[in-house]
Amino acid sequence: MADHTVQESNDPEKQGKPEFLLPVEDEEELRKLLVPDPENLPATPPSAVETNFVSYFAPDFTKPGHDQYVYRHANGLCVVGLAPGHLAFKDEGGITAVDFNVGKSDRSGMKVTGKRKKNAQHFESNTAICKVSTKGDSYIVRCCVKGSLLEVNDRLIKQPGLLNSSADREGYVAIMMPRPADWLKVKASLMSGEEYAKLREVRVLN
Amino acid sequence: MPGETEAVSLSGTPTTAELAAVSNEEETRILSDAIRSLPPQAVKDLLNSEVCIGCILRLFGFREHFHFRSSISSSMLHSVLGESEHLEHYGILAGSKSGEELEVQQIVCRMCLGILQYLYRNDKGILVQKLSADGLAAYVDEMIKQDGHEIDGFSLELSVPPVLSEHDNAVWSYMKKKYGQEVGIAEETSKCVSVKDALKLAITYPLENMLDVKSSSIPSSFRIRLTYSQTKPSSSMAKSPGETNESCKRRKTADMNGVPVRSSNFSGDQKSSEPCNFPLEKVNEPYYLALVCCRTPIYIGGRYLKFSRNVSQTRWIIDDERKGESSVEEIIGSNILPACQGDSYKFHAAGREDIDVRMLGSGRPFMVEVQNARRVPSEAIIKETETKINSLEEKLVAVKNLKLEVNNGWGLMHEGESEKQKQYCSLVWISRTLEDEDVQNITASKDMKVLQRTPIRVLHRRSPLEREKIIHWMKVERVAGSSQYFLLHLCTQAGTYIKEFVHGDFGRTNPSIGSILGCRAEILQLDVTDVKMDGF
Numbered sequence: 001m002a003d004h005t006v007q008e009s010n011d012p013e014k015q016g017k018p019e020f021l022l023p024v025e026d027e028e029e030l031r032k033l034l035v036p037d038p039e040n041l042p043a044t045p046p047s048a049v050e051t052n053f054v055s056y057f058a059p060d061f062t063k064p065g066h067d068q069y070v071y072r073h074a075n076g077l078c079v080v081g082l083a084p085g086h087l088a089f090k091d092e093g094g095i096t097a098v099d100f101n102v103g104k105s106d107r108s109g110m111k112v113t114g115k116r117k118k119n120a121q122h123f124e125s126n127t128a129i130c131k132v133s134t135k136g137d138s139y140i141v142r143c144c145v146k147g148s149l150l151e152v153n154d155r156l157i158k159q160p161g162l163l164n165s166s167a168d169r170e171g172y173v174a175i176m177m178p179r180p181a182d183w184l185k186v187k188a189s190l191m192s193g194e195e196y197a198k199l200r201e202v203r204v205l206n
Numbered sequence: 207m208p209g210e211t212e213a214v215s216l217s218g219t220p221t222t223a224e225l226a227a228v229s230n231e232e233e234t235r236i237l238s239d240a241i242r243s244l245p246p247q248a249v250k251d252l253l254n255s256e257v258c259i260g261c262i263l264r265l266f267g268f269r270e271h272f273h274f275r276s277s278i279s280s281s282m283l284h285s286v287l288g289e290s291e292h293l294e295h296y297g298i299l300a301g302s303k304s305g306e307e308l309e310v311q312q313i314v315c316r317m318c319l320g321i322l323q324y325l326y327r328n329d330k331g332i333l334v335q336k337l338s339a340d341g342l343a344a345y346v347d348e349m350i351k352q353d354g355h356e357i358d359g360f361s362l363e364l365s366v367p368p369v370l371s372e373h374d375n376a377v378w379s380y381m382k383k384k385y386g387q388e389v390g391i392a393e394e395t396s397k398c399v400s401v402k403d404a405l406k407l408a409i410t411y412p413l414e415n416m417l418d419v420k421s422s423s424i425p426s427s428f429r430i431r432l433t434y435s436q437t438k439p440s441s442s443m444a445k446s447p448g449e450t451n452e453s454c455k456r457r458k459t460a461d462m463n464g465v466p467v468r469s470s471n472f473s474g475d476q477k478s479s480e481p482c483n484f485p486l487e488k489v490n491e492p493y494y495l496a497l498v499c500c501r502t503p504i505y506i507g508g509r510y511l512k513f514s515r516n517v518s519q520t521r522w523i524i525d526d527e528r529k530g531e532s533s534v535e536e537i538i539g540s541n542i543l544p545a546c547q548g549d550s551y552k553f554h555a556a557g558r559e560d561i562d563v564r565m566l567g568s569g570r571p572f573m574v575e576v577q578n579a580r581r582v583p584s585e586a587i588i589k590e591t592e593t594k595i596n597s598l599e600e601k602l603v604a605v606k607n608l609k610l611e612v613n614n615g616w617g618l619m620h621e622g623e624s625e626k627q628k629q630y631c632s633l634v635w636i637s638r639t640l641e642d643e644d645v646q647n648i649t650a651s652k653d654m655k656v657l658q659r660t661p662i663r664v665l666h667r668r669s670p671l672e673r674e675k676i677i678h679w680m681k682v683e684r685v686a687g688s689s690q691y692f693l694l695h696l697c698t699q700a701g702t703y704i705k706e707f708v709h710g711d712f713g714r715t716n717p718s719i720g721s722i723l724g725c726r727a728e729i730l731q732l733d734v735t736d737v738k739m740d741g742f
Contacts, residue, residue, distance in 0.1 A: 034631050038687030048709040075666040170713035
């Protein structure tokens with residue numbers, strides 16, 4: 001590979017910007033490697049969730065209309081939250097408040113530390129994580145999966161609207177870590193995104 | 207001191223030239239004079255209690271004589287001692303010339319257990335008798351050559367069981383008590399040269415000659431280690447009168463390094479202060495000798511580039527299945543190993559990238575540690591190896607600046623790992639059209655602080671923490687033919703998770719490209735374009 005001096009590119013945005021220097025050697029080669037072929041780019045690429053997680057759904061979880069999702073990562077961790085068909089979204093004004101102080105403790109207060117996830121509480125699938133309230137009603141959101149509760153989305157306390165705008169991403173509720181055996185048990189009772197979409201006649205956007 | 211009137215004076219450490227100048231006859235004469243200078247009764251006493259000539263000489267502080275190849279023949283002893291009884295015993299203890307490998311029962315010196323008689327048991331348990339230090343050196347030489355080592359120096363390490371120094375003390379105090387009036391033993395402290403020192407004196411020069419290199423006192427990279435040990439438990443001390451067998455006997459088991467390991471049968475105190483008595487116990491078998499010749503690890507370093515999105519950095523095998531096509535570690539290591547003719551290698555890199563992330567630009571610094579290289583590769587061979595790796599048919603990995611590293615390179619790699627800045631290029635898609643304002647917005651930010659919770663994809667094996675990282679600068683490069691795709695060039699603090707910075711990781715990385723632009727952002731590809739580090 002021959003050495004080249006830095007070449008000013010034709011891109012007007014790049015000229016005269018001293019910090020932006022591709023490494024001196026082989027700049028041409030490097031550029032060729034980096035720039036994609038527009039023909040190969042899909043109009044809407046798969047999302048990070050779609051690529052890295054498998055989506056499962058639990059309609060009417062413990063109560064009618066309490067639909068929840070479980071996104072499972074290849075490493076076994078599960079992100080849980082409200083599925084599009086949840087009753088709370090049908091209430092006027094949508095979700096207005098989120099409270100993690102349910103059951104015996106405030107779920108937003110726990111501190112999980114270390115690689116071994118010390119202090120993580122072990123919960124059953126029907127253990128309550130939080131309560132979401134709309135103008136006239138309130139609903140309990142549950143673990144859905146038996147395992148250790150690693151994290152709750154405490155951002156929801158100050159920004160409950162996240163559930164209305166993006167319940168499947170920034171509006172996630174919690175992260176669970178089930179044991180492999182426990183996961184296999186619960187998996188049997190969950191349904192796929194396709195089935196759920198058909199059931200509720202909604203689009204399951206990933 | 208004997209030998210002072212000779213042409214060659216052997217005070218201090220003689221040079222190779224001085225030694226070479228001493229003829230065989232002179233050697234024999236110097237040796238005989240040495241023996242003659244000692245009280246004859248003392249010498250007979252020692253010989254009678256099965257102490258070899260080597261140990262007799264070192265007991266009285268004679269050092270230089272260990273350089274000699276000649277030994278005292280039985281006839282010489284006869285003339286020195288003036289007696290004819292037990293000459294065959296004396297002959298063997300003195301080092302006879304009756305053949306190399308002897309299988310008849312040898313009289314093993316009770317003080318050095320055969321070490322200075324060049325008598326030992328090999329790893330198969332077979333008794334081996336070398337005639338002299340040369341024989342032992344030849345054994346080492348053969349092993350080194352057989353293994354194919356190319357060396358330019360060596361350091362000699364000897365390990366003997368600690369009980370030998372107790373033997374020395376016991377014999378010395380007996381000598382002092384009985385012959386204290388005579389010349390040469392009046393001092394309080396022992397002049398005794400240790401077995402280790404004596405052996406080292408004896409074989410260093412022959413080794414240097416045969417290997418055609420110099421030994422060094424500072425640890426050289428090539429180690430020759432002789433370990434004498436007794437793998438079977440044995441009682442090493444004589445009983446003192448009036449005590450029972452049990453309380454006096456100490457069972458000592460030695461591991462391969464000659465370090466005594468107390469077995470559960472041990473009764474009595476833990477200190478090694480139980481005195482040996484003269485005469486020492488009869489020894490039936492000499493020590494085992496384990497010979498190990500190997501080179502300390504060498505380091506070959508450089509920078510690597512990874513062009514494939516299906517090659518992991520290190521071997522990645524889960525449930526017997528390999529992840530990815532190959533690994534950087536194996537591609538580089540499997541070519542460096544034969545160039546050094548080593549036993550095995552370890553791969554070290556300054557940081558790492560995901561399997562689906564390419565490593566481009568200046569490349570990432572790495573070092574391959576090679577165990578027991580048979581040769582230190584020359585510049586030419588290293589250059590050849592670099593070319594070989596870069597010419598592989600599948601252009602998965604390339605290396606740059608491949609060179610032999612002195613140990614400093616090692617520290618450099620780890621130091622500053624957290625201070626290193628990294629440069630990346632990512633292909634980003636957003637859920638709306640990219641506006642000029644967006645481009646300006648992104649480009650304008652300098653040293654942006656980002657809070658990242660441990661990404662979900664690594665949360666199973668890393669601590670849940672919130673880490674603050676810095677994005678030093680960003681640059682947007684539009685992709686011709688697309689309104690929603692662009693190339694994001696960025697320079698960040700080491701340890702920043704780029705993928706999560708783009709897609710936000712469920713909002714757990716803040717800010718993110720998505721949050722900055724107020725829309726959904728996804729990352730399709732990531733490449734590392736620079737790892738800043740000097741010296742590689």
